Amino acid sequence: MxxxxxxxxxxxxxxxxxxxxxxxxxxxxxxxxxxxxxxxxxxxxxxxxxxxxxxxxxxxxxxxxxxxxxxxxLSQDIVRNEKKCTDCGLCVPICPVGALVVDPQTRKVIFYDDKCIACELCIKVCPTHAMEAHF
Ligand code: SF4
Ligand code: SF4
The missing domain is CATH 3.30.70.260 (ACT domain)
Structure with a gap:
């Protein structure tokens, strides 16, 4: 099985x-x-x-x-390189599980890695390559 x-x-x-x-x-x-x-x-x-x-x-x-x-x-670990992230927000509507969210007060993009299902969609759209897949 x-x-x-x-x-x-x-x-x-x-x-x-x-x-x-x-x-x-x-x-x-x-x-x-x-x-x-x-x-x-x-x-x-x-x-x-x-x-x-x-x-x-x-x-x-x-x-x-x-x-x-x-x-x-679903076995990869996704991490965000905070130094590379510009909070552009491009990844937010792409994420299917709401793991990337704009903070309404600071306008910064928060990454909730506990929600991430490692689909890698954000990696394809991130212009600064801040989202990385680690094996
Ligand atoms: S890998 Fe997929 S689930 Fe994880 S943050 Fe990126 S878009 Fe969201
Ligand atoms: S697309 Fe990349 S640079 Fe833009 S908010 Fe997301 S992680 Fe940061």
Missing amino acids: TSKKIVLHFPHSLLDQPIVYKLVKDFNLSFNILKAHVTPNEEGVLILELNGDDADYEKGIKYLENSGVKIQP
């Missing part, structure tokens, strides 16, 4: 495809959606817990990869 929390990145062309439904129907997997988000550049991000027999799980993951879905485990 395998049970893992993973992040799925769907390109825009796959957003209307019944890909996750097929994981249940064709690969006997069950899932629990933890978060779902569509980014401003229309990439879909789905964070889910995927469960099933080991062999079915492997086949399901291969099916996702062959379909063009990028898969990332």
Whole structure:
């Protein structure tokens, strides 16, 4: 039995495809959606817990990869380099779990690392490379 929390990145062309439904129907997997988000550049991000027999799980993951879905485990540690952050706020609307928030009084961007699910979306948009993934 395998049970893992993973992040799925769907390109825009796959957003209307019944890909996750097929994981249940064709690969006997069950899932629990933890978060779902569509980014401003229309990439879909789905964070889910995927469960099933080991062999079915492997086949399901291969099916996702062959379909063009990028898969990332939830095992990385995201840190913010405070010296590089300019509080520009670009990362705030991108974060699917509210881990990056503008303080209404100071206008500074606060990073709640305990909420972060390591989806890496903020890393792609941060102009100063203040958000870093550590393995
Ligand atoms: S990696 Fe960045 S965007 Fe993703 S949850 Fe963590 S802080 Fe939010
Ligand atoms: S995008 Fe980068 S520089 Fe801007 S607030 Fe977020 S972490 Fe700071």
